[in-house]
Amino acid sequence: MRRIISLVLLVIVALGIALCVINIPFGTPKTKVGNYYIDNGREETGAVNIVTSVVVNYRGFDTLGEVTVLFVAALGVSVILATLKKKVEKKVEPSSLILNTSCRFLFPLILFFGAYIFIHGHLTPGGGFQGGAIIASAFLLTYLGCRGKRISEQKVKITESISGLVFVVIGLIGLAVGGHYFLSNFLPKGILLSLLSAGIIPIIYIAIGFKVGSEIAGIIDKLMEES
Amino acid sequence: MSVLNNYVYYGGAFGLIFIGIYIVLVKRNLIKVIIGLSILDTGINLFLISLGYISKGTAPIFSKIDMEIARMVDPVPQALVLTAIVIGVAVLALALTLAIRLYHHYGTLNLRKIKDQRW
Numbered sequence: 418m419r420r421i422i423s424l425v426l427l428v429i430v431a432l433g434i435a436l437c438v439i440n441i442p443f444g445t446p447k448t449k450v451g452n453y454y455i456d457n458g459r460e461e462t463g464a465v466n467i468v469t470s471v472v473v474n475y476r477g478f479d480t481l482g483e484v485t486v487l488f489v490a491a492l493g494v495s496v497i498l499a500t501l502k503k504k505v506e507k508k509v510e511p512s513s514l515i516l517n518t519s520c521r522f523l524f525p526l527i528l529f530f531g532a533y534i535f536i537h538g539h540l541t542p543g544g545g546f547q548g549g550a551i552i553a554s555a556f557l558l559t560y561l562g563c564r565g566k567r568i569s570e571q572k573v574k575i576t577e578s579i580s581g582l583v584f585v586v587i588g589l590i591g592l593a594v595g596g597h598y599f600l601s602n603f604l605p606k607g608i609l610l611s612l613l614s615a616g617i618i619p620i621i622y623i624a625i626g627f628k629v630g631s632e633i634a635g636i637i638d639k640l641m642e643e644s
Numbered sequence: 645m646s647v648l649n650n651y652v653y654y655g656g657a658f659g660l661i662f663i664g665i666y667i668v669l670v671k672r673n674l675i676k677v678i679i680g681l682s683i684l685d686t687g688i689n690l691f692l693i694s695l696g697y698i699s700k701g702t703a704p705i706f707s708k709i710d711m712e713i714a715r716m717v718d719p720v721p722q723a724l725v726l727t728a729i730v731i732g733v734a735v736l737a738l739a740l741t742l743a744i745r746l747y748h749h750y751g752t753l754n755l756r757k758i759k760d761q762r763w
Contacts, residue, residue, distance in 0.1 A: 419669070419670060420670055423665075423666055423669040423670050424666075426669070427662050427665060427666060430662075430665070431658065431662060434658060438651070438654050438658075439651075441695070442650035442651070443649065443650045443651065443652075443653055443654065443694065443697070443699075446698070448718060448720060450720055451696070451718035451719055451720045454704075454719050454720065455704055455713055455716055455719065456713065458719075459706060465705060465706040465707065466704075466705045466706075467704035467705065467706075467716075467719040468703075468704060468705070468719045468722045468723050468726065471719050471720060471722075471723040472723045472726055472727075476723060479727065480727070483727045483730055483731065486730075486731055486734055487730060487731075487733075487734045489734075490734030490735065490737055490738045491734075491737075493738050493741070494737055494738060494741045497738075497741045497742065497744075497745050498741060498744070498745075500745070501744075501745065501748055540707075541705070541707075542703060542705060544726075546726060546729075546730050550733075609706070609709065610706075610707075610709070629730070633733070636737045639741075640737070640740065640741070640744075643744055
């Protein structure tokens with residue numbers, strides 16, 4: 418019965434959506450605001466990656482909200498799991514030598530790659546969120562490969578707070594110095610396609626990278642502790 | 645063929661969305677419901693991306709100074725989806741945590757057996 422009701426509901430929703438989508442065939446020209454960003458994004462922000470200039474510069478306030486949502490989720494995970502009763506310590510069998518050594522070999526390489534991704538966020542595809550996710554995957558590798566190793570909760574919290582503060586403080590400096598809005602680009606734009614260009618965008622993305630990396634690593638730590 | 649070309653991407657995206665909604669409505673295991681939510685999320689992201697895409701388009705990145713502006717895809721949906729993916733990860737982590745908490749409390753993940761969750 419439930420299945421039939423669900424299928425009928427789905428068919429009704431599908432018909433409604435089809436009526437909406439039929440008027441916008443695939444490949445219709447870009448929106449006005451998208452054209453504006455592509456035409457003027459390079460001059461106004463100095464970043465050649467237009468998606469980055471939209472995320473960090475034009476819609477930077479939105480990104481601050483997004484980082485806040487991630488922070489609240491990480492906080493929620495630790496609060497909900499903290500109310501559980503602690504289980505008896507299980508004895509963890511240490512992983513084999515090959516696994517251990519290759520994990521220790523790969524860990525700095527993955528960290529390095531993540532740092533590359535978020536430092537070059539304004540030049541190449543990638544950015545703070547992607548780089549942060551790669552850094553968190555390095556921590557996941559150590560949890561799966563080298564059994565028994567833990568990251569320090571204190572350090573995670575300190576990194577997270579400092580990088581969040583850097584984001585907000587740079588936004589406030591922009592409000593005070595550069596223009597009349599939060600996160601205005603007050604540093605010199607530099608030469609296009611060079612690493613030190615685009616003003617505050619690389620700094621913001623480095624802060625976001627550290628913040629996202631430490632938050633997701635914290636979530637992984639909490640969930641692995643439970644398993 | 646033009647109908648296929650025009651709507652096949654939307655069809656794929658909405659196929660994922662409907663699979664996700666169906667799983668959420670029908671399945672009884674909480675983990676499967678969370679998987680359904682994740683599929684739903686992916687479908688919505690795919691739909692937004694395909695709204696901004698144009699045929700034979702390139703990424704909106706000026707890796708050389710003289711790139712064709714007309715062939716670049718719309719950057720706004722991509723920036724929005726970047727946001728949506730991160731929020732999706734956060735929601736997924738929180739949902740899994742709640743599932744763990746629920747399992748500790750009731751001893752089962754079957755939504756039919758949890759009295760307060762039945763519908």
